[in-house]
Each structure stands twice: as C-alpha cells, then as structure tokens.
Amino acid sequence: MVGMLAAMPPPAPRFAQPGDARFRARGDACPGALRLHRADDGALARVRVPGGVLTWEQADGLRELAGRLGDGELYLTSRGNVQLRGLGAECGSELASRMYEMGLLPSERHERVRNVVASPLSGLDGLGARDVRPWLTALDALVCASEAAAGLSGRFLFALDDGRGDVDALGADVTLRARGDGDAELRIGALESVVRIPAADAPRAALLAAMVFLETAGSPGAAGAASVAAAASGAAEASGAGGASGAGAASGPAGSSPRRASGAGAWRVADLPGGAVPLFDEVVRRLRAAGPPVALGTVSVPGGAPPALGVAPPVALGTVPVPGGAPPALGAVAGPGDTDALSVGLPLGRADAVRWRALTDLARDDGAGELRLTPWRGVVVPGVRRDRAPGALDALEAVGLVTGDRSPWTGVAACVGRPGCAKSLADVQGDAAAALPVAPRADALPVHWSGCERRCGHPRGEWVDVVAGPDGGYRVSVVRDGGRTGEPEHVTGDPAALATAVATARAPRT
Known part of the structure; x- marks a missing residue:
C-alpha cells in the first residue's frame, strides 16, 4: 500500500512569494523551498530530501535551478538536504513550481517537516540488518498524509538506521533502528x-x-490528546487507503492543536522542560494501548485503550547505548553483484556546476540512476560497475571531490560565514581552507568552523570547535558530548598559529 501512496500524484500546491502572510508567520523560522530566508548574499531555499535520495533527473534539475536562479552552487546540510543560495527576491513562485514538477514538493504544508536522515549505504553493502528504504517511503507518505504532522517544526528530525549505528548517533528526535532478528527499536x-x-x-x-x-x-490537555490520537489513527488509515497528499488526512481540530503546540512550546525533544523520559513513557503507553496485554518480565501490562496505530504491535523495553556512528568510508564500497557504490565528500559541503554534473552524469551513465546525500555532506552513487569504479573515482577527484580519507578536506566543515551571513564575524570558509593540513591523521577529530556563537551545522560527539570572535581571532577547543574538555585556546592575527592550534586540537586524546 505504500507503493500505492507513492504512485498517486499529489494535488498541485498553492505557491506564494516571500513577503505574504505565510512568510511572515511567527514562530519557527526554518527556511524551506517555499519560505525563503533572506541572507546577505540573497535569498536562501532549503530543499528537504528525505533520506537524501535524489534521482539523477532531480539532482540535475537542482543544478539547473542553482545556475539560473541562484549563485550556481549547491550546498549540502548536516541533514542531507540541499540549499540554494543567492536567489533573487522574486523567484519564489518559479522555484516552487519547478520543485513540484520534479517531485520534490509532494505536499506544500509538509515541505519543511520532511526531515528524515537514513543510513546512506543501506541495502548496498550488506552490513545493515535491513534495507530501510521501505521505511523511508512509508514514513514520508504517512507524514504527508497527516494534517497534524504539519505542526512539527522545521527542526524536528527522524532517523532511520539500518542497524549499523551511523544515523542513530545523530541525536534525532525519533530514531528507528533495525535489529538482526527482524524487529526494530x-x-x-x-x-x-x-x-x-x-x-x-x-x-x-x-x-x-x-x-x-x-x-x-x-x-494542550485532554482536547489535544484526543486530537493527536485521531491524527495518528488517521495517518494509519490514510496509509491503508492509499492517500498520499494531505487531502484525506485528519483536519479541523485534529490538526489545529498540535500546530499551536509547536508554535508555543519546544521545537525538538531536547527542548522539552521535563526532558525526554516522560515523552518516552507516554509513547510506550500508547504503543501498549494499540494491542492486547503485553508481558514484560513477570508483569502483565493491560491494554484497553482505543488503538493508536490501527495495528497491534508487541512491545518490549530495553536499554541500548547510543553509538558513536561514523560516515561512510570514502571511495569504492563493494555492493551487490559486480557493482560498487562510490562515496565522495564535498569540500565544505559545496558543489559548483562542474562537480555536481560529474555526479549526476555518473549516476545516469554508469550507476543506478540515483544519488544519496549523506548527513556528513557527502554523496553516494550506487550501482557503478566494479570495473569502471577506479576510473570514475579518478574523474571525480579531478574535479575537486574528496575520494579518500587522506584528503586535507576530510573531516573539515564550516558554516557559510562572510559574506553570505550577516551574523558571521569572519570569512570562516576562506580561513578553514587556509588552515588545511597537507593530509590529516587517519584518526583526526572532525573540525567545524563557525562565524558566530550559533555554530550552525556543527557535528555531534567529539569534535574541534573553531569559533570566530569579535577581535578577528578564533577560539579553538575540543567538544565531547556537548561539553568542552578544556579551556579554549585564543588565536589572533597569525594564520600559521591558527593552523597549528587546529591541527593540535584534532589529534585524538589518548
């Protein structure tokens, strides 16, 4: 039935220009493909790409739009989405229309909430417990079919992990992880x-x-609880009936209360005043209520409430530490049969027309016809014949893409900085390029350069934090699990000293 959902054409969205009431809405200001963000270098559009999966035609269409309407480059985000920058003030309608034609805008109301990351190599290298692509298709269809889901913020994130622990480590609000026994966590x-x-x-x-x-x-109290239950039930029914757009989803009271909640309360799970534990307990209660009594050890937990999902899943609890996931290795990754998946990085997450065309041409001519964008600002091209993989990697490296872990660009990321961002205190991308080592250590920590204290796009886990200051210098420190491991080193006015400080900080602690 998910296939039926994907096959049904959604209704054409209503387009709007920046400046009308919808773009002036208070609350969540996350940009999208319809709500453009005003930056110093022009308007910015953020295109949600669930799971990072693009057909080569969609990828090539984005390149054409970036060249005709923007600055000619495509920018990958830490969620595997794509940004177009330098857009003209009046391009909103044309941009949205083309996105719809390309299949990148299945629901106008949900375009900013389709935030889903997925294991990029799932189904390609045989290492995951299951291929999560069916989950991806089903979840995206369910979100777009739920009127209430439109109330999620543009920051709320789903992660679909095939069992290897890569995207499970990204701190998503809701994570599904495949198990080897056929179940999920x-x-x-x-x-x-x-x-x-x-x-x-x-x-x-x-x-x-x-x-x-x-x-x-x-x-929202009792009324809100009822509306959320109705929304979840309605989404399940829409999945069974094959409705793909929001046309047949819950409406009216079922959608209004959650929208108010997201505007007045937390944007993400980490923002909840009471933490995630009460939310987890309530989710478990709802799952139990969806079916018959469930035995947990020697305790029988009764059901009795109306089904929340329209299914009767058995529920078991456990404790699984959040792993320290890693991005796909760069280069050729052995795939099924005589094919490889080619994994490459984009320096600072940016690709000009030449680099992007090299990827789309490879996917079209020698691959499986798709690109998978990763949350680590890389691209995986599946289905390349093994005998052609070495030559293809050489061609990608020749245009400036990162094809191996010994590249100076490996593990280096930065916000857009000046001149694109008015809040930035420095040209961080230029300074990051000037501070590159000849080649990083194989075990070097990732480093993220930020133009201000917001640290847009920074990684999780252990990383080197390089933040521009108002005096023209930078503060360099190591961050682990959200906390610093020592006092920041302040470096001002000496590019060589800055490069040394960053290289020293990237060396893992023993």
Missing part, C-alpha cells in the same frame, strides 16, 4: 532506553511518537 531523543516493535509497524510508530511530542510540547 524506537528511540526518543538521546535516551538509551528503546522500545522494541515489529519492523512492519515501525514507520507508524515513529509518526505516533512525533504526534505525542506535539501534544507534550504544548500541553
């Missing part, structure tokens, strides 16, 4: 506690968790 935020559910029910359980978050974030 549902995680809320960064909690170690997980709830085990049948894999077939995983996408609907993820949507339910998001709906309970909306209710919890705004504390």
Whole structure:
C-alpha cells in the first residue's frame, strides 16, 4: 500500500512569494523551498530530501535551478538536504513550481517537516540488518498524509538506521533502528532506553511518537490528546487507503492543536522542560494501548485503550547505548553483484556546476540512476560497475571531490560565514581552507568552523570547535558530548598559529 501512496500524484500546491502572510508567520523560522530566508548574499531555499535520495533527473534539475536562479552552487546540510543560495527576491513562485514538477514538493504544508536522515549505504553493502528504504517511503507518505504532522517544526528530525549505528548517533528526535532478528527499536531523543516493535509497524510508530511530542510540547490537555490520537489513527488509515497528499488526512481540530503546540512550546525533544523520559513513557503507553496485554518480565501490562496505530504491535523495553556512528568510508564500497557504490565528500559541503554534473552524469551513465546525500555532506552513487569504479573515482577527484580519507578536506566543515551571513564575524570558509593540513591523521577529530556563537551545522560527539570572535581571532577547543574538555585556546592575527592550534586540537586524546 505504500507503493500505492507513492504512485498517486499529489494535488498541485498553492505557491506564494516571500513577503505574504505565510512568510511572515511567527514562530519557527526554518527556511524551506517555499519560505525563503533572506541572507546577505540573497535569498536562501532549503530543499528537504528525505533520506537524501535524489534521482539523477532531480539532482540535475537542482543544478539547473542553482545556475539560473541562484549563485550556481549547491550546498549540502548536516541533514542531507540541499540549499540554494543567492536567489533573487522574486523567484519564489518559479522555484516552487519547478520543485513540484520534479517531485520534490509532494505536499506544500509538509515541505519543511520532511526531515528524515537514513543510513546512506543501506541495502548496498550488506552490513545493515535491513534495507530501510521501505521505511523511508512509508514514513514520508504517512507524514504527508497527516494534517497534524504539519505542526512539527522545521527542526524536528527522524532517523532511520539500518542497524549499523551511523544515523542513530545523530541525536534525532525519533530514531528507528533495525535489529538482526527482524524487529526494530524506537528511540526518543538521546535516551538509551528503546522500545522494541515489529519492523512492519515501525514507520507508524515513529509518526505516533512525533504526534505525542506535539501534544507534550504544548500541553494542550485532554482536547489535544484526543486530537493527536485521531491524527495518528488517521495517518494509519490514510496509509491503508492509499492517500498520499494531505487531502484525506485528519483536519479541523485534529490538526489545529498540535500546530499551536509547536508554535508555543519546544521545537525538538531536547527542548522539552521535563526532558525526554516522560515523552518516552507516554509513547510506550500508547504503543501498549494499540494491542492486547503485553508481558514484560513477570508483569502483565493491560491494554484497553482505543488503538493508536490501527495495528497491534508487541512491545518490549530495553536499554541500548547510543553509538558513536561514523560516515561512510570514502571511495569504492563493494555492493551487490559486480557493482560498487562510490562515496565522495564535498569540500565544505559545496558543489559548483562542474562537480555536481560529474555526479549526476555518473549516476545516469554508469550507476543506478540515483544519488544519496549523506548527513556528513557527502554523496553516494550506487550501482557503478566494479570495473569502471577506479576510473570514475579518478574523474571525480579531478574535479575537486574528496575520494579518500587522506584528503586535507576530510573531516573539515564550516558554516557559510562572510559574506553570505550577516551574523558571521569572519570569512570562516576562506580561513578553514587556509588552515588545511597537507593530509590529516587517519584518526583526526572532525573540525567545524563557525562565524558566530550559533555554530550552525556543527557535528555531534567529539569534535574541534573553531569559533570566530569579535577581535578577528578564533577560539579553538575540543567538544565531547556537548561539553568542552578544556579551556579554549585564543588565536589572533597569525594564520600559521591558527593552523597549528587546529591541527593540535584534532589529534585524538589518548
């Protein structure tokens, strides 16, 4: 039935220009493909790409739009989405129309909430417990079919991990992780506690968790609880009936309360005043209520409430530490049969027309016809014949893409900095390029350069934090699990000293 959902054409969206009422809405200001952000270098559009999956035609269409309407480059985000920058003030309608034609805008109301990352090599290298692509298709369809889901903020994130632990480590608000026994684990935020559910029910359980978050974030009371339950049930029914747009989804009271909740309360699970534990407990309660009594050890937990999902999943609890996931290795990754997946990085997450065309041409002529954008600002091209992979990697390296872990660009990221961002205190991308080593250590920590204290796009886990200051210098420190490991080193006015400080900080502690 998910296939039916994907096949049905959504209704054409209503387009709007920046400046009308929808673009002046208070609250969540995350940019999208319809709500453009005004930057110093022009308007910015952020195109959500669930799971990072693009057909080569869609990828080539984005290149054409960037060249005709923007600055000619494509910018990857830490969620595997694409940004176009330098857009003209009056291009909104044309941009949205082309996005719809390309299949990148299935629902206008949901375009900013389709934030889903997925294991980029899932189904390609045989290392995951299952291919999460069916989850991706189903979850995206369920989100777009739920009127209530439109109330999620543009910052709320789903992660679909195929069991290898890569995107499970990204701190998503709702994570599904495949298990080797055919089941799935549902995680809320960064909690170690997980709830085990049948894999077939995983996408609907993820949507339910998001709906309970909306209710919890705004504390809408009994009316809100009823609306969220109705929204989750309606999403499940829409999945079974094959409705793909929001046309047949819950409306009216079922959608209005969660939208108010997201506007007045927390944007993400980490923002909840009470933390993630109460939300997790409530999600588990709703899952239990969806089926018959569930035995947890020697304790029988009764059901009795109306089904929240339209399914009857058994529920088991466990504790699984959040792993320290890693991006795909760069280069050729052995795939099924006689094919490889080619994994490359984009220096500072940017690709001009030449680099982007090299990727789309490879996907079209020698690959499986698709690109997978990674949350680490890289691209995977599946299905390249093994005998052609070495030559293809050489061609990608020749245009400036990163094809191996010994590149100076490996592990280096930065915000856009000056001149694109008015808040930035420095040209961080230029300074990052000037501070590159000849080649980093194989075990070097990732480094993120930021033009201001917001640190847009910084990684998780352990990383080197380089932040511009008002005096023209930078503060360099190591961050682990959100906290600093020591006092920052302040470097001013000497590029060589800055490069040395960054290289020293990137050396892992023993």
